[in-house]
Amino acid sequence: MFQIIGIVLLFGLVFGSFLMSGGKMDVILHAAPHELMAILGAGVAAFLMANSIGVIKSSLGGFGKCFAGPKWKKQDYKDLLSLLFQLTKTMKSKGVIALESHIEKPGESSIFQKYPKVMKDHFAIDFICDTLRMMTMNLEDPHQIEDAMEKQLEKHHHEAAMAPHALQNLADGLPALGIVAAVLGIIKTMGAITEPPAVLGEMIGSALVGTFLGVFLAYGLVGPFAARLNAIVDEEAAFYKIIQSVLVAHLHGNAAQISVEIGRGDIPSAAQPSFAEMEEALAAAPAD
Incomplete structure (x- = not known):
């Protein structure tokens, strides 16, 4: 919602101020198609050369994420903590x-099946099951397991951050590509130096539209979207950090409810359930 409002304000205030100061849109509208062809064409070409197919797909999908926001909502964090509560409680009591039947085939597990949205996230499920599997193999040193989990989280976060990084690189290059388009326009103008001043003025104005569009697209659209996507990636990473916190707390010998409370502290403030809400969610969790 705020992204749409921002785009409307961006175009309305920038071009509105131009019109209010006496500017005319004719030159911009006339020059924009071929200037955009040069700037965006070069930008897309550079983007394709610089990134793998996976990063390209993630970047394109990232624009949708910018409007939708982080995929994990308050209820999802409750579900994750409830899932971890049941797993750690089962491990401690039974x-x-x-636990082996649940972590070997989570798709058939009576515990995992209660939380379908969490089940759809393959990394989260693999992260939970692989860690619990290490515990079942008598690797019970909390520091070793925490270190192993930290490395997995860093790897996953690095890969997820490649899309916003690629978009930011594109934003950084657009002003220079705008200059390239403008220089081509100046070259064209110099080839017509014998034309009257009115014609030359219009040609120079068209050339400068390239510089304007390069800077406008970089700092008005692509750059902000890259920053927004990066913030979403960081926020979604907290979901996996909770898994680490709860399981490491369990390894330190804490009760399942205490481990869950430790994990609750890692939830982003905007989506963090209160202690009472979490108590209610755990009490309402379906029994295995």
Whole structure:
């Protein structure tokens, strides 16, 4: 919602101020198609050369994320903590043998199936099951497991951050590509130096539209979208950090409810349930 409002304000205030100061849109509208062809064409070409197909797909999908926001909502954090509560409680009360059937085939697990949205996130499920599997193999040093989990989180976050990084690189290059388009326009103008001043003025104005569009697209659209996507990636990373916090707290010998409370502290403030809300969610969690 705010992104749409921002785009409307961007175009309305920038071009509105231009018109209010006596400017005319004729030159911009006449020059924009071929200037945009040069700037965006070069930008897309450079983007394709610089990135893998996976990053390109993630970047394109990232624009939708910028409007939709982080995929994890307050209820999803409750579900994750409820899932971890049931897993750690089962492990503590019934032992690792009771947990093996759940972590070996989470798709068939009576615990995992209660939380379908979490189940759709393959990294989250693999992260939980792989960590619990290490615990069942008698690797019980909390520091070793925490270090192993930290490396997995860093790898996942690095890969997720490649899309906003690629968009930011595109934003950084657009002003220079705008200059390229403007220089081409000046070259064209110099080839017609014998034309009357009125004609030359219009040609120079058209050339400068290239510089304007390059800067406008970089700092008005692509750059802000890259920053927004990066913020979403950072916020979504907290979802996986909670898994680490809860399981490491469990390894330190804490009760399942205490481990969950430690994980609740890692939830972003905007989506963080209160202690009472979490208590209610755990009490309402379906019994295995």
